[in-house]
Amino acid sequence: QSALTQPASVSGSPGQSITISCTGTSGDIGSYDLVSWYQHHPGKAPKVMIFEVTKRPSGVSNRFSGSKSGNTASLTISGLQAEDEADYYCCSFAGSITFPYVFGTGTKVNVV
Amino acid sequence: EVQLVESGGGLVQPGGSLRLSCSASGITFRNYAMHWVRQAPGKGLEYVSSITSDGDSTYYADSVKGRFTISRDNSKNTLYLQMSSLRGEDTAVYFCVQPSDWLPFYWGQGTPVTVSS
Numbered sequence: 011q012s013a014l015t016q017p018a019s020v021s022g023s024p025g026q027s028i029t030i031s032c033t034g035t036s037g038d039i040g041s042y043d044l045v046s047w048y049q050h051h052p053g054k055a056p057k058v059m060i061f062e063v064t065k066r067p068s069g070v071s072n073r074f075s076g077s078k079s080g081n082t083a084s085l086t087i088s089g090l091q092a093e094d095e096a097d098y099y100c101c102s103f104a105g106s107i108t109f110p111y112v113f114g115t116g117t118k119v120n121v122v
Numbered sequence: 123e124v125q126l127v128e129s130g131g132g133l134v135q136p137g138g139s140l141r142l143s144c145s146a147s148g149i150t151f152r153n154y155a156m157h158w159v160r161q162a163p164g165k166g167l168e169y170v171s172s173i174t175s176d177g178d179s180t181y182y183a184d185s186v187k188g189r190f191t192i193s194r195d196n197s198k199n200t201l202y203l204q205m206s207s208l209r210g211e212d213t214a215v216y217f218c219v220q221p222s223d224w225l226p227f228y229w230g231q232g233t234p235v236t237v238s239s
Contacts, residue, residue, distance in 0.1 A: 013166060046225045048167075055126075055217075055229040056167075061222065099167055103224050108181045110157075110224050113167040 011104050014039065014114035021120040027088040030117045031065045032100035033081060040081040044103035047076060047085045051096045059098075060085060082084055087119070123147040124228045126218045131233030138208050142233055144201040144218030149228075152176075152196040155186035157221055158203050161232070170216070173205065188210075210239045 013026035015033040022028040032039070032047075039045060047060040058067055063083065073088045083102070087094055100114035130142040144156070158170040171192040172181045179191050191204040201218055207220040 044223060044225055048226070048228075048229075053231070054232045056226075057229070058227050060225065061225065067227075075179055101167075109169065109183065110172065110181075110221075111169060111226070113169070116166045 011038075011109055011112045014100055014102060014112055016098075016100060016114040017118045018115070019118040019120060021122050022087075022090045023122060024090055024092065026090050028119065029088060030087075030098055030100075030119070031086045032083040032085070032102075032114045034083070034102050034112070035081055038081075038102040038104050039078065039083050041105060042103045043078070044111075045076065045078060046101045047074075047083075048099045048101065049094075050099065053103040054108045055083060056099070090121055092121050095119055124220065126220065126228060126230035128216065128218050128230045128233035131235045133236045133238065134239050136209060136237055138237070139204070139206040140235060142203040142205065142209065142216055142218075144203075144230060145231075146199045146201065146213070146220070147231040148216075149220060151194075151199040154163075154194075156194060156201045157226065158192060159217045159219050159226060159229075160212075161191055161217070162211070162214040165214075165226070167217075172221075173201070186216050201237065208235075210237050213237045 031118045048056040050056040125147045157172040173192045189207045193202045217232045218230040219226040220228040
């Protein structure tokens with residue numbers, strides 16, 4: 011299974027909106043509505059921001075939203091804040107109990 | 123609040139062994155499958171292994187199959203990863219993960235493993 015493709019970095023100013031893409035294949039993103047997004051500040055536990063493509067866990071700001079079209083999922087962060095600066099990873103169910111999911115390559119979000 | 127706390131990481135020589143532990147709280151541990159995920163320095167996240175809630179079934183990424191063993195003790199709310207025949211490419215931070223609908227949901231902070239002579 012190959013990693014999902016994400017841009018290496020995305021930058022935005024405070025208050026702006028940014029979108030991170032996550033491109034997979036018809037065997038993962040394209041076949042299942044099981045895509046999650048994680049925020050990771052190095053040295054801390056990764057945190058789920060979006061699950062099942064569009065759902066936000068309790069406590070996650072509504073500035074974070076997810077979507078999917080075909081083999082590509084997207085995470086949009088609106089009203090960008092300094093605290094949003096982190097690494098973001100997408101993850102998709104890969105259809106096999108022996109290899110259940112594949113991660114994206116990761117995107118560094120810079121708030122400039 | 124769900125808490126997953128990993129321990130047991132450290133420096134080990136190539137070919138050596140190490141056992142990682144993950145202590146869980148805030149969940150009914152015995153009800154959940156559990157996974158290990160790792161992140162090598164400067165790299166992305168990688169699925170390593172998973173175990174069913176009762177411990178009867180285990181699964182491994184090809185990169186660790188035959189060298190790593192996942193297990194659990196539901197009476198102690200603890201997940202384990204026994205790693206042997208370690209290689210340089212196993213150097214990574216190892217995360218304990220509780221999945222929901224197959225995908226990782228709750229994560230620990232990770233424990234670092236360095237394989238080097």
